[in-house]
Amino acid sequence: MEHKLAKIFVRQQDPIRMVLKKLTANKTDRDLPPGIALVVDGGEKLLGIVTNGDIRRAFAAGVGVRDPVVKAMNRSPSVIEKPPNRTEVLSLVFDKIRAGEWPKDRLEKIIIVDDRRRVLDLASFYDLVRSSDVRFKHIGVVGLGYVGLTLGLTLADVGFTVNGIDASPDVMRSIVKGKPHFFEAGLTQLLKDHLGARFRAVDSFRKENNCDVYFIAVGTPLGTGYKPDLKYLSSAVESVGRVLKPGDAVILRSTVPIGTTRNVAAPILEKESGLKAGEGFLLAFAPERTAEGKALEELRVLPQVIGGLNRASSDLAANIFAFLTLSTVLVDSLEAAEMVKLVNNTYRDVTFGFANEVSLVAKHWGIDGKSVIDAANYGYQRSRIPAPSPGVGGYCLEKDPFIFIQSAKAKGYEPLLVPAARKISDRMVERVAADVSAFLKARVPAGKNPKILILGFAFKGEPLTSDVRGSTAIALVQRLRSLGRPLFFGFDPAVRKDDVARDRVNLVRDPQAGFKNADAVIVMNNNRAFAELDVRSLLAKSSRPVLFFDSWALYNREEIEKVKGAEYRRL
Numbered sequence: 001m002e003h004k005l006a007k008i009f010v011r012q013q014d015p016i017r018m019v020l021k022k023l024t025a026n027k028t029d030r031d032l033p034p035g036i037a038l039v040v041d042g043g044e045k046l047l048g049i050v051t052n053g054d055i056r057r058a059f060a061a062g063v064g065v066r067d068p069v070v071k072a073m074n075r076s077p078s079v080i081e082k083p084p085n086r087t088e089v090l091s092l093v094f095d096k097i098r099a100g101e102w103p104k105d106r107l108e109k110i111i112i113v114d115d116r117r118r119v120l121d122l123a124s125f126y127d128l129v130r131s132s133d134v135r136f137k138h139i140g141v142v143g144l145g146y147v148g149l150t151l152g153l154t155l156a157d158v159g160f161t162v163n164g165i166d167a168s169p170d171v172m173r174s175i176v177k178g179k180p181h182f183f184e185a186g187l188t189q190l191l192k193d194h195l196g197a198r199f200r201a202v203d204s205f206r207k208e209n210n211c212d213v214y215f216i217a218v219g220t221p222l223g224t225g226y227k228p229d230l231k232y233l234s235s236a237v238e239s240v241g242r243v244l245k246p247g248d249a250v251i252l253r254s255t256v257p258i259g260t261t262r263n264v265a266a267p268i269l270e271k272e273s274g275l276k277a278g279e280g281f282l283l284a285f286a287p288e289r290t291a292e293g294k295a296l297e298e299l300r301v302l303p304q305v306i307g308g309l310n311r312a313s314s315d316l317a318a319n320i321f322a323f324l325t326l327s328t329v330l331v332d333s334l335e336a337a338e339m340v341k342l343v344n345n346t347y348r349d350v351t352f353g354f355a356n357e358v359s360l361v362a363k364h365w366g367i368d369g370k371s372v373i374d375a376a377n378y379g380y381q382r383s384r385i386p387a388p389s390p391g392v393g394g395y396c397l398e399k400d401p402f403i404f405i406q407s408a409k410a411k412g413y414e415p416l417l418v419p420a421a422r423k424i425s426d427r428m429v430e431r432v433a434a435d436v437s438a439f440l441k442a443r444v445p446a447g448k449n450p451k452i453l454i455l456g457f458a459f460k461g462e463p464l465t466s467d468v469r470g471s472t473a474i475a476l477v478q479r480l481r482s483l484g485r486p487l488f489f490g491f492d493p494a495v496r497k498d499d500v501a502r503d504r505v506n507l508v509r510d511p512q513a514g515f516k517n518a519d520a521v522i523v524m525n526n527n528r529a530f531a532e533l534d535v536r537s538l539l540a541k542s543s544r545p546v547l548f549f550d551s552w553a554l555y556n557r558e559e560i561e562k563v564k565g566a567e568y569r570r571l
């Protein structure tokens, strides 16, 4: 393959007239540095350089246009020899400047050579500084979901130029219109502030959309047998690999099984780009750990965990995140960073599983599980047991423990605690469903289609989110559907009607419409708006009897049971 600088290579014996033509031609070729030719031998070994100034000086000394260029050649140009990689070139240049070896006017033309003095590249000091300073980096974000859009807009907000891309036409349409396709506090304003300016939704990373640092933030759902399905990740990485140029960086943000960045992403990137990971491009894993509903706030305060393929990769990622948050945590490897994310979420899942098991044991004893947990925690720092819940849902906690399990099994270890916690929490929805169906069977006249109102369809109520992925309320609807064809009503101020329509739930905006004539009211998340409802007067309009299942223990039993015909239950 021809050397990328071949057009400015000249031989010692080439006449100055020919060299002058090359120097002029360079002015029009954007990929070649102007005003310089490199004098090399047959093996592309650097012998010297010649610039317009060198030729002018030679003319003044009586050299003519027919003379060989060797008579005008500068034999000691500024050269950096065999840098370990491109990112080190600038440090070596600084060393030379500090040692007083190079005059300032040489810094425009720095030639990089290998250990046999063969030309590798030519750079200017300005270009080197610019490419080493992350503030000049153009950022690409692949996947504009909860993670990608919040991160992309936050990076734009701190001053980066960001191009985002998403495979879903619906997602792209809504972003281009300035409407985020999900609720996240503060996001609409951020999109309004930066869309079309520092943040653009683009359809490819080619040409003017090409970036220097790519974040991968696509979904990593579970496939069959609870195994992580990496098809979105592989295709996203492939698309980045195709546009990668030397010196670029790729940072994985999606949650992945341990080993994915090194063993799945790196080979794809190398194959598609023809560059070597760690040398031709940088590669890091930096998990997203924000909570939906607080993402914009947490992106600016949570420590960012970073694992790089090598030091240069970790440093680049850390330098970028330093614009967002005061603290970054560098871990030893890509794998350690991947594992941190799985550990954070699996830990939460296990503690929730424990709280739920406490609740199940308490029920067998006829004890109120929630008050046992409250008493165990009260004034006793060593116990911080969370509240029991009607199942543990959400896009992350439903899948990340399985990715943890899969990662353990990949190395021959069969985890015990984590699968158990998942099973316990899955029982909670069954428990709510069993209680509700027993009540309806016993108390609602046969032949009547019971009306069930569910408060809370987002997978959590606090912090506020519109996300219904892994919603335990939807799981409950599916379980109860067999019961004498119930009519499902829902109330959740954060959720869009369309998101529950396929489950045939009538989402009402006015809670009164839901409570009216309801046979059962079930609280399925802890949305703060529920605390503001005047439940006593709403329940008074419900059927008699009515079951009030307060699975998040948001209300006072005595208050509810003051309503005639209302029966209060909780986990």
Ligand SMILES: NC(=O)c1ccc[n+]([C@@H]2O[C@H](COP(=O)([O-])OP(=O)(O)OC[C@H]3O[C@@H](n4cnc5c(N)ncnc54)[C@H](O)[C@@H]3O)[C@@H](O)[C@H]2O)c1
Residues within 6 Å of the ligand: 142, 143, 144, 145, 146, 147, 148, 165, 166, 167, 168, 171, 217, 218, 219, 220, 232, 233, 235, 236, 239, 253, 254, 255, 256, 288, 289, 290, 291, 292, 395, 396
């Ligand atoms: N949601 C969270 O709060 C959260 C928190 C931490 C980590 N994570 C992890 O981050 C990742 C993304 O999660 P999310 O909630 O943002 O998912 P999401 O489904 O909201 O967003 C992913 C987006 O990627 C797009 N996409 C898929 N393949 C693509 C491709 N090849 N090119 C371009 N776009 C593509 C999809 O269309 C989708 O819009 C997951 O691995 C998840 O586990 C999520």
